[in-house]
Amino acid sequence: VPEAVIFDLDGVLTDTAEFHYQAWKELADELGIPFDRKINERLKGVDRLTSLKIILERADREYGQEEKEVLMARKNARYQELIGAIRPEHLLPGIPQLLEELRRSGIRMAVASASRNAPAIVGSLGIGGYFGHVVDAGALERGKPDSEVFLKAAEALGVPPKNCIGLEDSAAGLAAIRDANMLAIGIGEPSILEAADYVAASTEELNWELLQEKFGR
Ligand code: B16
Numbered sequence: 001v002p003e004a005v006i007f008d009l010d011g012v013l014t015d016t017a018e019f020h021y022q023a024w025k026e027l028a029d030e031l032g033i034p035f036d037r038k039i040n041e042r043l044k045g046v047d048r049l050t051s052l053k054i055i056l057e058r059a060d061r062e063y064g065q066e067e068k069e070v071l072m073a074r075k076n077a078r079y080q081e082l083i084g085a086i087r088p089e090h091l092l093p094g095i096p097q098l099l100e101e102l103r104r105s106g107i108r109m110a111v112a113s114a115s116r117n118a119p120a121i122v123g124s125l126g127i128g129g130y131f132g133h134v135v136d137a138g139a140l141e142r143g144k145p146d147s148e149v150f151l152k153a154a155e156a157l158g159v160p161p162k163n164c165i166g167l168e169d170s171a172a173g174l175a176a177i178r179d180a181n182m183l184a185i186g187i188g189e190p191s192i193l194e195a196a197d198y199v200a201a202s203t204e205e206l207n208w209e210l211l212q213e214k215f216g217r
């Protein structure tokens with residue numbers, strides 16, 4: 001039986017994916033590097049340095065380690081400016097109801113985000129009280145698609161991975177959930193999220209009954 005639901009943050013609980021895109025897009029434009037929403041799909045769920053490296057694949061010169069640090073700091077400063085406006089109203093559709101329903105059903109919950117900004121965002125969204133654990137992205141050795149972040153979340157909740165359901169909007173994250181031996185529920189485009197056991201078109205579709213039904217298969 002499912003005992004825990006582990007949430008990705010960006011693109012699942014709230015649409016910070018759009019703020020990441022905006023902040024990276026502004027940086028790429030300044031550097032004169034082509035960057036669009038299609039390339040952006042590859043950035044979802046992967047950590048900051050890996051994201052920058054993906055953008056720099058299209059640069060016409062090499063960037064050194066120090067330059068990369070400066071660029072990451074610039075992007076993050078802009079990103080933090082954008083997320084400063086986050087309020088509980090920015091929870092994605094259906095999420096407040098889902099969190100409430102899971103709590104009433106006695107389901108444990110955790111956040112498994114690659115974002116170092118996750119604790120601040122969870123606080124701004126006013127949902128910290130629902131989660132038994134928010135994984136510290138800064139303490140991870142391997143990012144998504146590695147299973148580490150999901151396994152850490154399950155361990156902190158004290159629930160075996162096979163009794164966990166993972167919710168993700170990114171291809172890398174779904175691969176991580178599968179690898180952790182959890183039921184992988186995708187949110188978004190089935191063509192992008194092939195690793196999912198089931199793909200919901202939006203967070204609005206999610207509820208405890210649906211998750212149990214998919215778990216039973
Ligand atoms: P930060 P998630 C991920 O969050 C984002 O999807 C990804 O695009 C971003 O690069 C990563 O967090 C790191 O974020 O720069 O704030 O540390 O989807 O795993 O919640």
Ligand code: MG
Pocket residue numbers: 008009010011012044045168169170173
């Ligand atoms: Mg995400």
